[in-house]
Amino acid sequence: MDKELDSALVWFRRDLRADDHAALYHALRAARRVWCVFVFDTDILQTLPRRDRRVEFIHASVRELDEELRALGARHGVAHAGLIVLHGRATQEIPRLAQALHVQAVYANHDYEPAARQRDARVRGRLADAGIVLHTSKDQVVFEADEVLTGAGSPYSVFTPYKTAWLKKLEPFYLRAYPVERHAAALASVPEAWRAAAPSLEALGFERTNLHELRLPPGIHGAAELLVDFLERMDRYHETRDFPALKGPSYLSTHLRFGTVSIRRLARLAWERTQAGSLGAQTWLSELIWRDFYFQVLHHHPHVVDHAFRPEYDRIKWEHGKHAEQLFAAWCEGRTGYPIVDAAMQQLNQTGYMHNRLRMIAASFLTKDLGIDWRWGERYFAEKLNDYDLAANNGGWQWAASTGCDAQPYFRIFNPVSQSRKFDPQGRFIRRYLPQLARLSSEAIHAPWQARPVELQAAGVTLGRDYPQPIVSHEEARSRTLARYGAARDGPRGPRRQEPATPRSPGVED
Numbered sequence: 001m002d003k004e005l006d007s008a009l010v011w012f013r014r015d016l017r018a019d020d021h022a023a024l025y026h027a028l029r030a031a032r033r034v035w036c037v038f039v040f041d042t043d044i045l046q047t048l049p050r051r052d053r054r055v056e057f058i059h060a061s062v063r064e065l066d067e068e069l070r071a072l073g074a075r076h077g078v079a080h081a082g083l084i085v086l087h088g089r090a091t092q093e094i095p096r097l098a099q100a101l102h103v104q105a106v107y108a109n110h111d112y113e114p115a116a117r118q119r120d121a122r123v124r125g126r127l128a129d130a131g132i133v134l135h136t137s138k139d140q141v142v143f144e145a146d147e148v149l150t151g152a153g154s155p156y157s158v159f160t161p162y163k164t165a166w167l168k169k170l171e172p173f174y175l176r177a178y179p180v181e182r183h184a185a186a187l188a189s190v191p192e193a194w195r196a197a198a199p200s201l202e203a204l205g206f207e208r209t210n211l212h213e214l215r216l217p218p219g220i221h222g223a224a225e226l227l228v229d230f231l232e233r234m235d236r237y238h239e240t241r242d243f244p245a246l247k248g249p250s251y252l253s254t255h256l257r258f259g260t261v262s263i264r265r266l267a268r269l270a271w272e273r274t275q276a277g278s279l280g281a282q283t284w285l286s287e288l289i290w291r292d293f294y295f296q297v298l299h300h301h302p303h304v305v306d307h308a309f310r311p312e313y314d315r316i317k318w319e320h321g322k323h324a325e326q327l328f329a330a331w332c333e334g335r336t337g338y339p340i341v342d343a344a345m346q347q348l349n350q351t352g353y354m355h356n357r358l359r360m361i362a363a364s365f366l367t368k369d370l371g372i373d374w375r376w377g378e379r380y381f382a383e384k385l386n387d388y389d390l391a392a393n394n395g396g397w398q399w400a401a402s403t404g405c406d407a408q409p410y411f412r413i414f415n416p417v418s419q420s421r422k423f424d425p426q427g428r429f430i431r432r433y434l435p436q437l438a439r440l441s442s443e444a445i446h447a448p449w450q451a452r453p454v455e456l457q458a459a460g461v462t463l464g465r466d467y468p469q470p471i472v473s474h475e476e477a478r479s480r481t482l483a484r485y486g487a488a489r490d491g492p493r494g495p496r497r498q499e500p501a502t503p504r505s506p507g508v509e510d
Contacts, residue, residue, distance in 0.1 A: 008106070009103045015139055016259050017261065019068075035190065038084070045204065050207050053352045056201060060219055065220070072184045076185040091119055095127050108120070141291070142175070143292050216352075223252065227269075233247065241356070243357075244347075245426070263288070301405075334434075338470060339447075348385070436466045440459045449470055
């Protein structure tokens with residue numbers, strides 16, 4: 001095949017793998033020489049805390065990507081094929097490197113977040129000024145913004161018909177891997193000036209975290225390890241996914257977020273097993289479809305970043321002032337007096353991960369028991385979650401707060417005690433993260449304030465000292481929430497019709 005270009009540059013971002021990589025494949029097919037680059041973007045890094053597991057995960061994954069590219073090149077007779085790693089503002093570093101290498105085009109994969117789209121627009125403009133083209137490709141979703149639309153050509157705002165249309169459109173073509181290896185001979189040796197090792201984590205301004213202690217091995221091999229483990233459990237996913245004490249999830253959400261595994265590979269595995277009758281695979285595939293759904297919502301309705309999807313819910317009068325700040329701090333620190341909520345927050349704070357069922361419980365508690373603006377919780381999750389993704393995080397929070405598209409009805413308010421008894425019946429998860437309650441019975445551990453004094457004494461628990469009293473009465477909070485949402489819905493035009501039932505609650509694929 002005749003090559004269109006003499007040379008090209010592939011810009012890796014949230015796609016830290018060489019296998020089944022759309023931009024890399026297109027560049028290798030189009031150019032005689034292809035270099036690869038990753039930028040530790042200071043515009044992003046400067047907003048993060050110095051101890052951030054995500055940066056450590058990315059750092060390790062970038063080093064592994066460099067090794068993979070070197071091995072890929074070596075298999076095709078190309079020495080020093082690796083990854084150019086830069087530290088600076090991507091909007092400056094990419095055009096500067098592209099010009100220094102005298103490439104005709106830069107290839108990258110789509111990034112759908114508003115800030116990323118603005119960044120890419122600036123890079124595109126600067127490259128164009130130098131006569132260089134920026135090509136971007138779909139890679140992190142199966143179907144993107146305008147590929148699954150209603151019969152009228154508009155985006156879906158309800159998940160179930162979106163899922164139906166998504167599955168109807170699906171065919172093997174959309175799940176095929178990009179055969180990068182077939183064209184890898186076009187990889188180019190990294191020029192001597194850029195062969196320096198990637199900057200250390202400390203040189204980037206960050207400190208080591210407890211990442212190595214968690215069940216989250218980074219990089220391509222980490223993703224493969226977790227996938228092999230999950231494939232043995234996938235067929236039971238529908239039975240185990242809601243119980244945080246069980247090993248039910250795939251634990252691949254962080255790898256999906258940073259692209260150390262291909263979404264096409266995961267969806268293909270889930271679809272094939274679904275075709276063979278696996279209910280677990282069918283349920284897991286639905287979670288991957290929710291992921292696509294939230295991406296297209298963010299694309300077509302970017303106002304959701306700062307506002308409710310449904311404008312009437314921007315009228316909600318949330319709690320505010322010093323008391324609200326104290327309630328929020330108690331929620332963040334796991335001091336609400338509701339064990340399932342507090343254990344969930346301890347899991348998040350200690351590991352950067354929270355089980356999907358617990359994300360819904362914790363979010364519902366913040367918005368509907370404490371009356372705190374969902375945006376406060378969304379920002380806290382954005383700071384703490386290893387798998388933080390704007391589209392899924394925003395969608396999940398607006399679902400729980402009943403302000404989003406296809407969200408749970410506002411009058412559906414999770415009872416944290418009932419949820420605890422249903423999904424952690426023996427209190428195993430609570431005991432793991434709240435060891436001070438470990439000696440309570442499986443009945444009392446869900447609501448210690450309801451336990452008999454003699455049982456508390458036998459378990460060595462003094463409420464108010466070892467564990468807090470509830471900071472709010474769920475029943476009283478429920479009444480306030482119904483009034484709060486009702487007032488916002490009725491607005492100046494009077495009452496609205498009752499909302500229809502919502503489908504099974506979504507979340508990130510976890």
